[in-house]
Amino acid sequence: MGGLFSAYAWSKVWGFRMGFLTGLGNTLLTALLGILLALALGLVFGLMETGRIRGLRVIAGIYIEFIQNTPILLQMCFIYYALAFSGHSIGIVPTGIIALGIYHGAYMAEVFHAGIGSIPKGQFEAAQSQGFTYMESMRYVILPQTIKIILPPMVNQVVNLFKNTSCLYIVGGMDLISVTYSFVTGEKTGGAYSPAYLLCGVLFFLMCYPLSRLATSWEMRLKRKEMAAAVTAAKAA
Amino acid sequence: MSDIAIKMEMVNKSFGDLHVLKDVNLEVKKGEKLVIIGPSGSGKSTTVRCMNFLEKPTSGKVSIDGELMTEKNCRRIIREKISMVFQQFNLYPHLTVLKNLTLAPMKLHGISKGQAEETAYHYLDVVGLRDKADVYPIALSGGQQQRIAIARALCVKTPIILFDEPTSALDPETIQEVLDVMVRLAKEDNITMVVVTHEMGFAKQVADRIVFMEDGRIIEEGTPEHFFTHPDSPRVQEFLGKIIR
Numbered sequence A: 001m002g003g004l005f006s007a008y009a010w011s012k013v014w015g016f017r018m019g020f021l022t023g024l025g026n027t028l029l030t031a032l033l034g035i036l037l038a039l040a041l042g043l044v045f046g047l048m049e050t051g052r053i054r055g056l057r058v059i060a061g062i063y064i065e066f067i068q069n070t071p072i073l074l075q076m077c078f079i080y081y082a083l084a085f086s087g088h089s090i091g092i093v094p095t096g097i098i099a100l101g102i103y104h105g106a107y108m109a110e111v112f113h114a115g116i117g118s119i120p121k122g123q124f125e126a127a128q129s130q131g132f133t134y135m136e137s138m139r140y141v142i143l144p145q146t147i148k149i150i151l152p153p154m155v156n157q158v159v160n161l162f163k164n165t166s167c168l169y170i171v172g173g174m175d176l177i178s179v180t181y182s183f184v185t186g187e188k189t190g191g192a193y194s195p196a197y198l199l200c201g202v203l204f205f206l207m208c209y210p211l212s213r214l215a216t217s218w219e220m221r222l223k224r225k226e227m228a229a230a231v232t233a234a235k236a237a
Numbered sequence B: 001m002s003d004i005a006i007k008m009e010m011v012n013k014s015f016g017d018l019h020v021l022k023d024v025n026l027e028v029k030k031g032e033k034l035v036i037i038g039p040s041g042s043g044k045s046t047t048v049r050c051m052n053f054l055e056k057p058t059s060g061k062v063s064i065d066g067e068l069m070t071e072k073n074c075r076r077i078i079r080e081k082i083s084m085v086f087q088q089f090n091l092y093p094h095l096t097v098l099k100n101l102t103l104a105p106m107k108l109h110g111i112s113k114g115q116a117e118e119t120a121y122h123y124l125d126v127v128g129l130r131d132k133a134d135v136y137p138i139a140l141s142g143g144q145q146q147r148i149a150i151a152r153a154l155c156v157k158t159p160i161i162l163f164d165e166p167t168s169a170l171d172p173e174t175i176q177e178v179l180d181v182m183v184r185l186a187k188e189d190n191i192t193m194v195v196v197t198h199e200m201g202f203a204k205q206v207a208d209r210i211v212f213m214e215d216g217r218i219i220e221e222g223t224p225e226h227f228f229t230h231p232d233s234p235r236v237q238e239f240l241g242k243i244i245r
């Protein structure tokens, strides 16, 4: 009865459509706010890791290594239960936003770090010799140049973050994966495994694939622009 | 107000164990055109880079326009008083030529876009590249990029401009166009120029004074006349003999 071609199973899924929509909504909300947090943390810690102040470099290093070397499920449980048991329960979606933001923030920090590291020293010096402060140099000179380098790995993190919303399951989330799982295993609703998981997969694909495509085409456009400029240069020379 | 633009007193600079500048004392008068020459690794770049704190001296003092430069005030002093032209041009590749010229005036000097662009076009005329305003640096030859870099330095209207081997990365056929711009610039009485170069023709033509560095010290200084006719040190004689051929 859980078969892919069972009209009955599909009708069950249809009957549960509001449940799926709720899950989708929660996943989108968690992911979007999680992405903003991850970007902010990534930028801050990436700059700390790149900067000249040793103390900040050490702090950034500890954050990045600690987060990258422990399971995200553990981090999620830790944030959820530690807060709950200390009487500051913040709810599941905020837990997801914070946990995913912190987790992917550590990877984003590395992305920013690598991007900034790839800019030649002369660019920093030119900005400094004009009197730009470190932060102003970053803002006007360095970061804009890193975009085409950091875009692909950054989108990769965004897509991973979307998929990792499924980890909310561990704290009883209402995200798309958790909703799907409770639907197919539920006492009253259960059974329609294949259609439900297929639908869930299609929804994830619809969220993630356009992002990947967008990144690819953006990257291609930047490369083409560069090529065109180089061709002009070759003609001029 | 003093009539000394740049003053270095007992400046020492080490990179780790490597003692690169040794008790460098140097005064550059306002409007003076100073050329620094010397063999590779003698500390010419480091000297010039200490003048705008791209390198912080390990000890000693650097004063600009009578004001002692410190970690704290160096941004402001640089902004107001000193520009630099690099061997590798270091134009901002993500910005058009025009935006390269207007970035610092607009973001650091609070100048309006219209005003900054007007100034930029003026200096593009000075370096003869008005028609390149809207292209990206990558579309320019090395000589053109360096002329834009000079225009960028002029746009902020600082009284002091430092040049660190501005023609060393250029193809031979584009060196002259950059030197021509610099020679014209040298006719401005109110601009102080410090130029590290191996272009002896240029030095002869524009320098008020030449200093010769070796092994982190200034070992001789004098007018071009003095240098090219009867330098005291045999090391200078040998160096000039090799470089002029």
Ligand SMILES: Nc1ncnc2c1ncn2[C@@H]1O[C@H](COP(=O)(O)OP(=O)(O)OP(=O)(O)O)[C@@H](O)[C@H]1O
Residues within 6 Å of the ligand: B015, B018, B020, B038, B039, B040, B041, B042, B043, B044, B045, B046, B047
């Ligand atoms: N950032 C640095 N770290 C370590 N050593 C450095 C650094 N910058 C310069 N040096 C060393 O300091 C010495 C002087 O360098 P500097 O660049 O001032 O010489 P230079 O006279 O400009 O030489 P060139 O004609 O080759 O440009 C060299 O031995 C160089 O290797």
Ligand SMILES: [Mg+2]
Residues within 6 Å of the ligand: B044, B045, B046, B164, B165
């Ligand atoms: Mg040098």
